[in-house]
Amino acid sequence: MEISSTQNPNIKAVVKLKKRRERDAQSLFVVEGNRELNRALESGWELIEFYSAPSLFSDEVADRSFPLDAPPADKSYVCTKEVFKKISIRENPDGILGVFKQKNLLLSEIKLSEAPLLLVCDHIEKPGNLGAMLRTADAAGVDAVIVCDAQTDMYNPNVVRASMGALFMLPVILCESHELIPWLKQHHINILSTTPQSESLYCEKDLTKSTALVMGAEHEGLSEDWLQADMQQIKIPMLGSCDSLNVSNTSAIILYEAIRQRNRDR
Amino acid sequence: MEISSTQNPNIKAVVKLKKRRERDAQSLFVVEGNRELNRALESGWELIEFYSAPSLFSDEVADRSFPLDAPPADKSYVCTKEVFKKISIRENPDGILGVFKQKNLLLSEIKLSEAPLLLVCDHIEKPGNLGAMLRTADAAGVDAVIVCDAQTDMYNPNVVRASMGALFMLPVILCESHELIPWLKQHHINILSTTPQSESLYCEKDLTKSTALVMGAEHEGLSEDWLQADMQQIKIPMLGSCDSLNVSNTSAIILYEAIRQRNRDR
Numbered sequence: 001m002e003i004s005s006t007q008n009p010n011i012k013a014v015v016k017l018k019k020r021r022e023r024d025a026q027s028l029f030v031v032e033g034n035r036e037l038n039r040a041l042e043s044g045w046e047l048i049e050f051y052s053a054p055s056l057f058s059d060e061v062a063d064r065s066f067p068l069d070a071p072p073a074d075k076s077y078v079c080t081k082e083v084f085k086k087i088s089i090r091e092n093p094d095g096i097l098g099v100f101k102q103k104n105l106l107l108s109e110i111k112l113s114e115a116p117l118l119l120v121c122d123h124i125e126k127p128g129n130l131g132a133m134l135r136t137a138d139a140a141g142v143d144a145v146i147v148c149d150a151q152t153d154m155y156n157p158n159v160v161r162a163s164m165g166a167l168f169m170l171p172v173i174l175c176e177s178h179e180l181i182p183w184l185k186q187h188h189i190n191i192l193s194t195t196p197q198s199e200s201l202y203c204e205k206d207l208t209k210s211t212a213l214v215m216g217a218e219h220e221g222l223s224e225d226w227l228q229a230d231m232q233q234i235k236i237p238m239l240g241s242c243d244s245l246n247v248s249n250t251s252a253i254i255l256y257e258a259i260r261q262r263n264r265d266r
Numbered sequence: 267m268e269i270s271s272t273q274n275p276n277i278k279a280v281v282k283l284k285k286r287r288e289r290d291a292q293s294l295f296v297v298e299g300n301r302e303l304n305r306a307l308e309s310g311w312e313l314i315e316f317y318s319a320p321s322l323f324s325d326e327v328a329d330r331s332f333p334l335d336a337p338p339a340d341k342s343y344v345c346t347k348e349v350f351k352k353i354s355i356r357e358n359p360d361g362i363l364g365v366f367k368q369k370n371l372l373l374s375e376i377k378l379s380e381a382p383l384l385l386v387c388d389h390i391e392k393p394g395n396l397g398a399m400l401r402t403a404d405a406a407g408v409d410a411v412i413v414c415d416a417q418t419d420m421y422n423p424n425v426v427r428a429s430m431g432a433l434f435m436l437p438v439i440l441c442e443s444h445e446l447i448p449w450l451k452q453h454h455i456n457i458l459s460t461t462p463q464s465e466s467l468y469c470e471k472d473l474t475k476s477t478a479l480v481m482g483a484e485h486e487g488l489s490e491d492w493l494q495a496d497m498q499q500i501k502i503p504m505l506g507s508c509d510s511l512n513v514s515n516t517s518a519i520i521l522y523e524a525i526r527q528r529n530r531d532r
Binding site for chain 1: 404407508
């Protein structure tokens with residue numbers, strides 16, 4: 001039977017998952033859209049409930065190009081367009097959405113390569129930035145992304161969206177800086193961060209060694225815990241009038257310089 | 267006298283400038299916030315009207331650290347908090363906003379260096395992406411940014427915001443691809459774009475020569491005009507599961523590789 005009321009208890013429960021408190025409490029989150037759902041399922045994330053609104057299906061979804069041909073009947077719900085729009089965060093939803101179980105990886109579960117490359121997102125605020133950082137980190141083939149002292153968690157629906165589902169495919173760990181800093185030291189991983197005051201250009205630094213690039217919040221920069229840690233500071237040349245770059249662009253420039261150096265050295 | 271009604275004709279006129287049609291018709295646009303207003307004024311943009319809401323002033327603004335101590339009385343308006351929120355696009359506005367005259371530069375006005383580096387934003391849709399591209403292009407010291415076949419114009423208030431005012435400080439030209447392509451050829455500027463199918467790695471390409479990096483729209487990529495042009499294709503290695511990067515991160519990686527090569531070669 002089609003759900004046609006936004007007061008339906010299932011719908012109300014899904015809407016609540018837009019709030020981090022609720023996601024944390026239930027260890028659930030929402031994935032919307034064909035590409036993202038495919039990536040979550042292909043990567044073995046556990047689907048708890050599936051919602052669809054056939055009147056909103058994109059051609060791709062209508063063609064059943066998604067691996068959801070037969071989600072178990074007892075966890076599938078069909079909704080009206082109006083109801084679906086209530087659970088969606090998109091302007092033009094494609095009519096499919098899943099509720100998934102969170103996977104909360106621990107630092108100890110990261111499989112470190114010989115000279116690991118890690119991206120640490122330290123209290124990043126904007127979902128668009130965190131999502132783009134996850135996407136770029138995946139493309140750069142980092143060992144893991146560590147979301148530290150999260151202002152915005154990686155299960156935020158706008159992070160899932162901006163990451164294009166990258167968070168399903170690479171190890172993402174949520175932790176606190178007071179656990180992470182000793183862990184990095186214990187594993188002899190250089191802690192690198194950017195500051196315009198540094199003398200050391202990012203591209204003159206040896207990035208082939210074990211490296212954790214720590215990126216601080218959009219406005220406040222790194223938190224006090226990091227400033228106390230034994231960090232190496234690098235800078236990106238600023239040749240115009242701006243004194244800083246967007247946090248996801250900064251990460252992209254440095255991660256890809258590391259990849260360039262690592263391939264050159266092979 | 268304080269403006270306390272959102273029906274005030276001035277306020278209604280400023281609100282209308284949120285729409286591109288109105289910006290184009292009047293050749294005006296809105297700049298909000300202390301940093302951005304400073305940058306516009308320092309760079310010689312013409313202030314037409316100034317609006318302030320003292321009850322919203324941030325400490326920085328209240329300390330009069332902005333160069334607007336004495337905007338001419340006949341173009342200054344003081345508003346209530348409620349009225350200011352109507353003209354603002356920010357969640358937490360700092361209480362100052364200016365209406366400025368657009369500067370519509372022509373291609374022929376670009377001062378080209380010996381081996382120019384240009385960023386072409388071809389029908390980019392998301393203001394956040396276009397803004398971040400302007401900010402990074404400024405930091406990389408490009409000769410100019412060309413906003414081509416604009417879906418979103420650089421005077422969009424969210425572009426102004428995401429660019430952190432970079433658009434005031436570097437030459438930004440708005441034009442159509444059918445003018446731009448012949449102009450690039452006439453000036454012997456290599457047209458470079460990215461595609462995952464290319465054999466040529468971006469960091470193995472000589473980027474010290476005259477180069478225009480053309481970045482296409484978020485979903486559709488480059489328009490037909492460009493595909494017909496004589497372009498050189500490069501790729502960024504994708505080492506994870508994602509098949510593409512965010513458009514502003516891609517621009518950042520390639521522009522900064524060009525800067526790295528150009529400094530190394532000096």
